[in-house]
Amino acid sequence: MSENKEARIIDELMHQIVSNRLEPGTRLPSENKLANKYSVPRMTVRSAFAKLEQRGYIYSKQGKGRFLKEKSRQIELHLTGKNSFTEKMKNLGHDLKTRNIYCEQIDYDAKIYHILQAEKDGNVHKIGRVRYINGEPIALHISFVSEEMFPMIKKDGHAIESMFSYYHKLGYTEFTSSKSMLSVAHPTLDEQSLLACNSLVPLLIVETDCIDVTSKRILEYTKIIYRSDKFKYDITID
Known part of the structure; x- marks a missing residue:
């Protein structure tokens, strides 16, 4: 069940990214905020963030959160x-x-x-x-x-x-x-x-x-x- 919610978090964040609803450099919602929104443990949100980071869409700053990467020119x-x-x-x-x-x-x-x-x-x-x-x-x-x-x-x-x-x-x-x-x-x-x-x-x-x-x-x-x-x-x- 948590895997389904993790996938949902990823899908909804990806939708915001590809539809340009988030500007490069935008700070993403915190783990706590997304955990409350989707009624999941923080670990589920953390895992979703990790996958988005591995795919090259976001990056993290120690103590400051996660941010949307600048798009590279293809x-x-x-x-x-x-x-x-x-x-x-x-x-x-x-x-x-x-x-x-x-x-x-x-x-x-x-x-x-x-x-x-x-x-x-x-x-x-x-x-x-x-x-x-x-x-x-x-x-x-x-x-x-x-x-x-x-x-x-x-x-x-x-x-x-x-x-x-x-x-x-x-x-x-x-x-x-x-x-x-x-x-x-x-x-x-x-x-x-x-x-x-x-x-x-x-x-x-x-x-x-x-x-x-x-x-x-x-x-x-x-x-x-x-x-x-x-x-x-x-x-x-x-």
Whole structure:
């Protein structure tokens, strides 16, 4: 029963937040006041506040109460189209930085090897990059490529920030994809650390392949993980 009342408290506060009935910086009602209003123990209200804080809507000040956070400006992201993430962000004027966090060989994965058309005894490497806008981590890009396709990837991979730039240097200039999949998941502990988010922030995951238009060769399989609270998504087809 207390769980239902906790959910009701959260829902009603969320309604006030999304309908802009509360201004950023507004002090929320006290635990005692809400406990009396909903006829629940203070712990129930405290738990509701904790969930809203975890979701990034409110913050607390020691001895002063809870307050509504300032809304962060969401970045418009065009999920379709042939431009790279780097090009899209720079074209929109965002201060984009990239940090390469690893290049490592993966264990055999039937799905990834099949997409890359890699031999079972071949080597596949994954290259991970964290994307930052205005110094804030907003996305994790993981590219899987076969060593057969890119013999120097083990050496080159640690310095790659943009896969498209790497491909351009190797003579690949035009790209397409055959299939893209969207899914939503909550972050793992590693993802929480890399993207500076908590466990309740949903992540939008885009999985796709990258094909060289001229040769029709599959260059990579990509998994891009976006902080869903940092973007609004344009799915208009070019």
